[in-house]
Amino acid sequence: MIEAATLLDGSGLQGMEPGTIALIVLAGFAAGWVDAVVGGGGLLQLPALLLVPGISPVQALATNKLGSVFGTTTSAVTYYRRAHPDLKTAIPMATVALAGSFGGAILATLLPEEVIKPVIIAALIAVGLFTLFKPTAGELTNLRHTGSRHYAVAGVIGLVIGGYDGLIGPGTGSFLIIAMVAFMGYNFLAASAKAKIVNMATNLGALAFFLPSGHLLWGIGLVLGAANMVGGYLGARMAVSKGSKFIRIVFLAVVGALILKLGYDVLFPAV
Known part of the structure; x- marks a missing residue:
């Protein structure tokens, strides 16, 4: 269960070592790039925040969402301008996702992570095997459903x-992409473009819960957000120019990393 302890006040930057700030900037840039291509940037960003001396888990989670909003918004705009995703699908999907994210943030204060992580690992393994052994999945858009x-x-x-x-x-963008490829019939590029719009909404939904709680470290979050924006812009441009095959390769790498990270957390939980 996430404790609502406040160990750092204000911006969180006061007295912080330059090396720690550099780590946050680097993690934010890398997370923005990965998120823009396939999602999963939280693998890099959240652990980096947890290394900040005195930060509590709930502060890290809230500040991570603030930084991510900048990156996902930038990559969503870049995808929209270059790939022209279907907004008739993306906007309603994002609206529902925002509500789901707000509800999930509430549950985050009530449920222990150790109950959920094994289920997520199983889902990630299934996702990785599906992508690995179905190499043609996500190459072309072939919608499975029509109408309502x-x-x-x-x-x-x-x-x-x-x-x-x-x-x-962590892994939200990856789950969104594979769900749209497997259950809706989009190719990886089209799915990734829509996933950024939906992921932007989920970040906003969680942030709407954390905003009035006083857990946000605005200074760290804005530094993180600036780095996220640069990474998100470059990642989205590269994904559009390289196409679905490139996204599929990066997707498999990120899913594999997610499985290893969450598996390690389950096997060797922090004391």
């Missing part, structure tokens, strides 16, 4: 994965 059924499936995906993002977070 298409939007209903999009809404369910947005609600479930939005809830996950508010509850835990």
